[in-house]
Amino acid sequence: MGLMTFLRNRAGYILIGAIGFAIVAFLLGDVVSTGKPFWAESQRVVGTIDGEDISIEDFGRKVEQTEAQFRQQYGGAANPQMQAMAVENVWNAEVANVVLSKEYNRLGLTISGDELFDLYQGSKPSPIIVQYFGNPQTGQLDRAAVIGSLKQAQKNAELKAQWDMLEAEIEKQALQQKYANLVKNSVYVTSLEANEEYSNRNKLANFSYVSLDYASIADASVKPTDADYNDYYANHKKLFDNPAETRTFNYVSFNINPTKADSLAVGKQVEKLAQDLRVSKNDSLFAAVNSEVKVPFTYLTKGRLDPAVDSAVFALPVGSIYGPVLSNGSYKLAKVVNARTSPDSVKASHILLNPATLGGVDVATKLADSLKTLVQKGGNFGQLAAQYSVDGSKDKGGDLGTFSRGQMVPEFENAAFDGQVGDLKVVQSQFGVHLIKIEKQIGSSKVVKLAYIEKNLAASPKTKEAAYKKATSFLASVKDKKFADVAKQNGYTVAVADKITASQGYAPGLDTPRPIIKAAFDASKGDVLEEVFQMEDSYVVAQLTDIRPKGLLPMEAVKKDIEPMVITAVKAKMLTEKMNAALKGASNINQVAQKLGKPVTPVQNVVFANPILPGAAQENKLIGAVFGTALNKVGGPVDGERGVYAYAATSFSKPAPLANTYKQKETMSLGIAQRSLGAAFQALQDKVKIKDNRVKFY
Structure with missing residues (x-):
């Protein structure tokens, strides 16, 4: 009986518990069946922009692509700073894509089929199309190439996919341009505004001032009150709007x-390498295997190496070993394998063949040999380059211009600098098979070939x-x-x-x-x-x-940061009282100066648009007050950036009337339109909810 009563009284709790267990079992069933927790999906979201999730898979792929572009653009290996820049760029692009796409839909902005056709082949093609199908020399679009590629895309799935991506990007850029034009066309500058701007940039003022500098009061002697802090905070709230959370x-x-013992150990290691290098039968291989810094095994001109080595090796006979020497955090060791005189620079042309598209290196080399024979029999090198070369120089007849040592890959460099003017040489490099024509060799100086070894001094x-x-x-x-x-x-x-x-x-x-x-x-x-x-x-x-x-920071959070400014504000109050006393009853600026025991400083030819006080600082308040005062009237006090001022305008020089406001309006409109575009995008961002989870992944 007792058990039945207990069950009756607890039936509600048991039922709730059973339902809860069933839900958990259902979810765990999903885990068992899929091997993936129900919350795992949310853990793969790098951010949410106005309700749209950005998956880490898609985001990560774009980051990798952007990093690759940066490496190609800036050179060098990937590093944390480069990755952070790539992550930031991709995130900004994702935000812009979501925010602007919704705004385009709201405004009814679209790209019609006719517009898209015009962007492919019309009089004003898309910059993307010009980039892919334009002549690099003339900048003109090759419309036949566009049409040919589009036709091939109907039969080639891979090319069709590339065109789909290209079309999406072209459409996106076109929509961005339409939206930008909408914003720009909403800007209008009146004749009154144009004349005022013209006057502000050309009206000159001459004036004199007396100042009481804030530096005249020691910071330690100023004790701001809570009211001082609150006043400053209330008057500068916009400064404390934190755009993003910070830590x-x-x-x-x-x-x-590295310790002295570490240095000694590395030094002994390099000394042993020096002994082995003396008897090495393959200097280039020995250096390549043992050096932490790779220096090409080719002839080098003076000035290419660390000064500690460079100054010595050019004076040593062939076969000599220099080092080890410790310089700039590493031990250097070099063997002079050979020395000779060589041209300082070479002018050459080439035809570059791609083995991958020709059926292999052997086929490409045979074609290069055939082209060489044609040239030797009177064939036009430039025409052959235009027909066969896959290098951008083909449009210039293969002309590479003049280059010095170190600018080309070693195989190409050796052929160009070791040959004679007029020689035709076939060489293979990492870029393909080259037929090189040596046009001219300029200058002559000593070069050395070194087996170079460098070991960093590490802990x-x-x-x-x-x-x-x-x-x-x-x-x-x-x-x-x-x-x-x-x-x-x-x-x-x-x-x-x-x-x-x-x-x-x-x-x-x-x-x-x-x-x-x-x-x-x-x-x-x-x-x-x-x-x-x-x-x-x-x-x-x-x-x-x-x-x-993120958001408006409370006064307590910024109190320490604003302390210097609050101290300055208190000083301004103190000096303003002192300046007011001096201004009382004064009919000219000299009387004010006399009361304060300060000099009068004259200023010539100041413009409103450039409020710089010569020898002092940018004083917006003071210059603004001067341009708003009557001649010879003593004004002040003005609490500026460096002190409190009294002033008197001595003359104004007005510019000639603006004859035609059109150009002034146009210049102002361009600047305002550009700012308006940024402001419009910021306003759109402020309206949407953005959750940024990037810190969990990068």
């Missing part, structure tokens, strides 16, 4: 610097272990104590990374900061980050000290 962290770096595992041990010991000691106090006790320097955004790719003093930034955005204020972070040459321990959310 500040303190950190201590434990440098991994040993033992040195790294010692630095890591210090870092882990410090991390353990600050878990329950004040970060700065423990650092001070141990003689460590505390650095600050201030106001770091979630997507930022750099931080002061840190070469690879992304892991620390990610951890900081997953921590709470005051937390010591849980791991020791490894940089390129240091270990780092950090503590999150401040979080500033």
Whole structure:
């Protein structure tokens, strides 16, 4: 009976529990059946823009493509800064795409079939079409090539897919241009505005002033009140609108610097290499295998190497070994394999053949030999280059201009500099098979061929272990104590990374900061980050000290930041009282100066549009007041950037009347339209809800 009563009284709770269990079982069933938790999908979202999720797969692919473009554009290997820049570019593009696409739909902006045809083949083709199908010399569109490619796309699925992507990009650019034109055409400048702008840029003022500088009062003597802080905050609220969440962290770096023992060990290693190099039977291979810095095994001109080596090797006989020598953080070793005199520069032309499209290197080489024979029998090299070469120089008859050593790949360089004027040479390089024609050789100087070895002076595992041990010991000691106090006790320097955004790719003093930034955005204020972070040459321990959310920051959050400005504002009040006393009863600026014991400073030919006080600073308030005053009337006080001023205008020089306002209006309209376009896009962004999860992935 007791059990039945218990069940009757608890029936509601049991039912709820059963339903809850059924839901969990259902969800877990999905996990079992798919191998993927129900929340996993949301974990793959890099951000949400106005309700549209951006998947990490799609986003990551675009980031990789952008990084590849950056590497091609700027050269060098990928690095954290390059990746951060790529992530930021792709994110901005995604935001623009979502926000603007919805605005286009709202406004009814579309690209018709006729417009699209015109963008392909019309009188004003899309810049993208011109880029792919334009003549690089004339800039004219090759319409036959466009038509031919479109026809091929009907039979070639891969080409069709490329055209679909191209069409989407062309349509996107065309819509952007339509929207930009809508915004620009909404801008209008009146004749009154044009005349006022013209006057502001050409009207001159001569005046005199007396100043009381803020520097005359020591900061330490000023004690701002809460009311002073509140007044400054209330009057400058726009300054405290934080566009993105930021975090500040303190950190201590434990440098991994090579010790004397490390230097000695690397030095002994290079000395052993020097002994082996003396008896090496293949100098180029030995250098390539043992050097950490690759120097091409080709003839080098003076000035190409580190000065410590360059100044010596050109004076040594062939067979000599120089080094090892320690310079700029690495040991250098060089063997003079050969020396000779060589042209300083060469003028050459070439025909570049692509083995991949011709059926292999052998086929390409045979074709190059055939072309060489044709030229030797009187064939026109330039015409053959235009017909056969796959290089951009074909439109110039294969002409590469004049180049010095180090500008071409070694195979090409050796052929061009080792041959004679008029020679035709067939060589293979990483770019394909070349038929080279040596047009001219200029100058003559000594060049050397070196077997060059360089070993960087790096910290040993033992040195790294010692630095890591210090870092882990410090991390353990600050878990329950004040970060700065423990650092001070141990003689460590505390650095600050201030106001770091979630997507930022750099931080002061840190070469690879992304892991620390990610951890900081997953921590709470005051937390010591849980791991020791490894940089390129240091270990780092950090503590999150401040979080500033997006939006208007409260006064408490910015109080420390605004303290210098508040002190200046208090000084301005103090000096304004002093200036008011001097202005009382004064009929000219000299009387004001006499009361204050300050000099009168004359200023000539100042324009309103350029409010610079010569020898002082940009003083917008003062210059604005001068242009709004009557001649010879004492004005002030004005609290400016560097002090409090009294002033008197002595003369104004008005420009000749603006005869035609059209040009002035046009110039102003262009500037306003450009600003309006940016402002319109910002307004659209402000209206949508954007959730940015990038910090979880990058």
